[in-house]
Each structure stands twice: as structure tokens, then as C-alpha cells.
Amino acid sequence: MEKHREQKGSRLVFVLYPFQGHINPMLQLATIMYSKGFSITIVHPQFNSPDPSKHPQFTFTPIADDLSQGKVSPADLFGAISALNKNCEEPLKECIQKMLKAEDTHDRISCIIYDGLMYFAQSVADHLKLPGMSVRTSAAATVLAFAVFRRGDEQGYISFLDLMSKDQVTELQPLRLKDLPILRNQDVADLVLELRANLSDSVKKSSALIVNTMDFLEQNALKQIQGLFPTPIFTVRPFHKLAPIIFSSLLKEDTNCISWLDRQAPKSVIYVSFGSLASIDEKELLETAWGLANSDQPFLWVVRPGLVRGSKCAELLPKSFEERVGERGCIVEWAPQLEVLAHGAVGGFWSHCGWNSTLESICEGVPMLCRPFFGDQNLNVRYVCDVWKVGLELENELERGNIEKAVRTLMVNTEGEEMRKRAMHLKEKVNLSVREGGSCYNSMNELADQMLSLRS
Numbered sequence: 001m002e003k004h005r006e007q008k009g010s011r012l013v014f015v016l017y018p019f020q021g022h023i024n025p026m027l028q029l030a031t032i033m034y035s036k037g038f039s040i041t042i043v044h045p046q047f048n049s050p051d052p053s054k055h056p057q058f059t060f061t062p063i064a065d066d067l068s069q070g071k072v073s074p075a076d077l078f079g080a081i082s083a084l085n086k087n088c089e090e091p092l093k094e095c096i097q098k099m100l101k102a103e104d105t106h107d108r109i110s111c112i113i114y115d116g117l118m119y120f121a122q123s124v125a126d127h128l129k130l131p132g133m134s135v136r137t138s139a140a141a142t143v144l145a146f147a148v149f150r151r152g153d154e155q156g157y158i159s160f161l162d163l164m165s166k167d168q169v170t171e172l173q174p175l176r177l178k179d180l181p182i183l184r185n186q187d188v189a190d191l192v193l194e195l196r197a198n199l200s201d202s203v204k205k206s207s208a209l210i211v212n213t214m215d216f217l218e219q220n221a222l223k224q225i226q227g228l229f230p231t232p233i234f235t236v237r238p239f240h241k242l243a244p245i246i247f248s249s250l251l252k253e254d255t256n257c258i259s260w261l262d263r264q265a266p267k268s269v270i271y272v273s274f275g276s277l278a279s280i281d282e283k284e285l286l287e288t289a290w291g292l293a294n295s296d297q298p299f300l301w302v303v304r305p306g307l308v309r310g311s312k313c314a315e316l317l318p319k320s321f322e323e324r325v326g327e328r329g330c331i332v333e334w335a336p337q338l339e340v341l342a343h344g345a346v347g348g349f350w351s352h353c354g355w356n357s358t359l360e361s362i363c364e365g366v367p368m369l370c371r372p373f374f375g376d377q378n379l380n381v382r383y384v385c386d387v388w389k390v391g392l393e394l395e396n397e398l399e400r401g402n403i404e405k406a407v408r409t410l411m412v413n414t415e416g417e418e419m420r421k422r423a424m425h426l427k428e429k430v431n432l433s434v435r436e437g438g439s440c441y442n443s444m445n446e447l448a449d450q451m452l453s454l455r456s
């Protein structure tokens with residue numbers, strides 16, 4: 001990592017979207033910019049507040065969001081995006097106006113850096129004549145997917161819903177629009193349209209688009225986005241290789257699993273986690289449990305509160321399962337995932353393929369068993385299985401026999417050998433990109449320079 005250099009008096013204001021998969025990359029980016037000498041203010045909705053005591057170097061400012069008053073369920077993600085953008089605009093404006101009043105030459109706001117889903121922040125930045133930068137925490141391909149829809153509408157020859165039901169769109173190949181099923185959902189079509197227009201507008205007005213990806217993973221998509229938007233684009237992954245690991249979990253991490261991992265053979269453990277939002281039913285929990293037990297591999301399984309719809313999870317696992325696996329299985333409510341994936345005992349990751357989990361696995365050369373649930377996860381799986389070829393998909397109903405077979409292919413069978421080698425090869429590419437002169441290293445420095453130049 002580059003030595004801390006003084007960005008005299010320059011402050012960056014980060015605006016968070018309050019869900020785990022968004023909070024992590026934003027706080028990691030803030031940590032890197034802090035290491036480059038910027039002062040950092042984190043503005044966040046009251047819902048899912050991060051814990052300021054874990055980041056004493058930052059100033060935290062909560063803003064009212066109106067989400068907790070029962071009008072919008074945070075589980076309804078489109079509704080939450082829409083509500084946050086309506087409810088938080090005035091509070092953010094007031095908060096930044098106060099900061100501007102208190103400004104002096106030793107502490108000036110350089111830029112507002114907002115999660116792209118909090119697009120109202122660009123209007124606030126424009127209103128206050130401050131530069132804004134939009135951060136996309138998902139794949140570059142999702143930016144492209146939205147941009148492609150916009151062109152279709154403008155040309156007027158294809159309806160939005162027809163376009164979304166098409167399998168192949170030239171710009172996205174080999175990814176498919178049908179890999180984004182939420183965008184084809186009639187019930188939320190209006191909200192998708194609203195989101196699409198607002199995302200595109202804010203990116204066009206912003207001083208830069210920051211994408212949570214690595215250029216060598218998404219060259220095609222990035223090249224096309226650059227052709228569609230005049231805005232400069234910066235790719236900023238992998239954060240945790242460029243700055244110390246930070247602790248931004250909303251749930252308490254159970255670190256006992258690390259000493260359990262220390263007792264396992266190299267590359268023998270399958271790590272299983274479906275992220276912070278996905279849920280399964282009781283039957284799927286039991287099939288998963290028995291599939292893991294029958295695979296004969298050691299496993300570390302995250303069974304977070306809320307994973308099983310309507311039940312207290314771990315209580316559902318029968319005694320016979322516990323007796324069968326004994327010390328071979330370790331179950332936690334929340335894991336220190338970056339540390340787990342970097343541990344030498346971990347040889348595979350059964351994941352829901354949230355974008356952060358996908359990138360974190362790639363950074364450590366861990367091949368993936370993919371089980372997508374919703375949103376962009378289907379699209380991420382296409383990257384993992386068909387483009388980078390570092391994983392296999394667990395399709396159809398969750399069933400113990402299929403799980404057992406897939407885990408063994410991923411971890412030990414000769415069938416999975418090439419996939420495992422490719423995963424290690426991708427890790428080497430990541431390592432090269434973060435070295436001095438590497439693409440990620442350079443992109444991060446150029447971004448810091450750009451931030452500094454905006455309001456000098």
C-alpha cells in the first residue's frame with residue numbers, strides 16, 4: 001500500500017445505502033481514502049446504522065430515513081430504495097449545509113461519494129455546487145444492463161418488458177438479461193423504470209462513476225459503459241488487498257471458527273454462506289445439512305438469524321445430524337468472511353453469489369459452488385461458471401444427493417481440477433493488479449487525485 005500522503009484539509013463525505021453488501025465496500029473505499037490522507041465523514045440512514053466505535057478515524061452522521069416507522073419494509077428492496085431517496089434528501093442537504101458553514105481552509109469538502117442507489121445525493125451535490133461521485137457496488141454488467149434498456153426505449157421499437165424477456169442482448173453477451181429476473185417482474189416494473197432513469201441521470205451528472213470491480217474481470221462491460229457515459233470510470237476492487245481489513249459487519253462475527261479452521265487439513269473445508277439477505281425454508285435447511293454431512297468434507301456453515309423463513313435456524317437441525325458430523329462441522333451465526341476465505345484450510349465456497357462474496361472468493365483463489373437467490377446473483381453466477389469458469393452451479397431443487405455430489409466435484413473429484421486451477425490463476429491476476437504499477441493500484445491512485453482536483 002502507498003504511504004499515507006497529506007491531502008491537506010480535504011474531506012470526503014460518503015453516503016451509505018444501509019444494507020450489508022453495500023456498507024462493506026463503501027467503508028472499505030473510505031478506509032483506503034483515509035489511508036491516502038483524506039478526512040472522512042460517513043452519512044448514513046438510521047436504519048442498519050454501522051457501529052462508529054469500529055471506525056474511530058471517521059466522523060459518523062446519522063440522517064432521518066423514516067423507514068422504521070412501518071411505511072416501508074426494508075425487506076422490500078425496491079420500496080426501500082424509493083423511500084430512502086424521497087425521505088433522506090432534505091436531511092442530507094441540511095447536514096451538508098451545516099458542514100459547509102463550519103468549513104475552513106483546514107477542512108473543506110472535496111466531494112460527496114454516494115452509493116449509486118442513493119441517487120438523491122447527486123441532486124444535493126448539484127444544489128450545493130459540490131462534486132458528486134456515484135459508486136456502483138454491483139458488477140459493471142448491471143450498469144450496462146440498465147443502460148441497454150434505456151437505449152431500447154429511446155429508439156422506441158421495443159417495449160421495456162419485451163426487451164427484458166429477451167434472452168440475448170448483443171451488448172451483454174455472454175451474460176443474459178434473463179439472468180436478472182427481478183427486472184422482468186411486472187409487479188415492480190414501475191419502480192424499476194424509476195430506478196433506471198434516476199441511476200442513469202445521476203451517473204451523467206456525476207464527476208465519476210466508481211465501480212466495485214476489477215478491470216480484467218469485466219473488460220467487455222467496462223469498455224461499453226465508457227462508450228455510453230461521458231463520465232470517467234474507476235474500478236476499485238480489491239479493497240482489502242489495498243488497505244487493512246475493516247470490521248463493518250452489522251452482526252457479531254464469531255471468530256471461534258478461525259481456531260476450528262486451524263485444526264483442519266489444507267484446502268479441505270467447504271465454507272457455506274448465503275449472505276445477509278437470502279432465505280431458505282425448513283426443508284432446504286435440512287437437505288443442505290444432510291448434503292454437507294454426506295459429502296464427508298469438513299464444513300463451516302453460516303446459519304444467520306433469519307436464514308430460515310419464520311424459524312429459529314440452528315434449533316431445526318436434528319440431534320442425529322450433530323452426532324453424524326461431530327467436530328467435522330462448524331456452524332456460526334456470522335463469520336469473519338474475509339479471514340475465512342483467506343484461510344489455508346478453505347478449499348471451496350458454496351455461495352449465493354452476492355457480488356461482494358463472489359469477488360472476495362476470487363481474491364483468495366477459492367472455487368465456488370453457486371446457488372443464486374435473487375437480484376444480480378443470477379448474473380454473477382454466469383460470470384463465475386461461464387466466463388471465468390471458476391465455479392459450478394447447483395441447479396434445481398435443493399436435494400441432499402445433488403449437494404453431496406456437487407461438493408465433492410468442487411473440492412476433490414478430478415472433474416473439478418481445472419476449475420480449481422483456474423481459480424488459483426485468477427488469484428494471481430488479482431495479486432498482480434494490486435502491486436505498485438498494477439491496474440487496481442493505479443486506478444485507486446488516479447481516483448484519489450481526481451477527488452482532490454475537483455474543488456481545489
Ligand code: UDP
Nearest residue numbers: 021024275276302334335337354355356357
Ligand atoms: N459476510 C460476512 N460474514 C458472513 C456472511 C457474509 O462478513 O457470515 C459479508 C461478506 O464478506 C460480504 C457481505 O457480507 O462482504 C455480503 O455481501 P454480498 O454482496 O456477498 O451479499 P448480500 O449480503 O448483499 O446478499
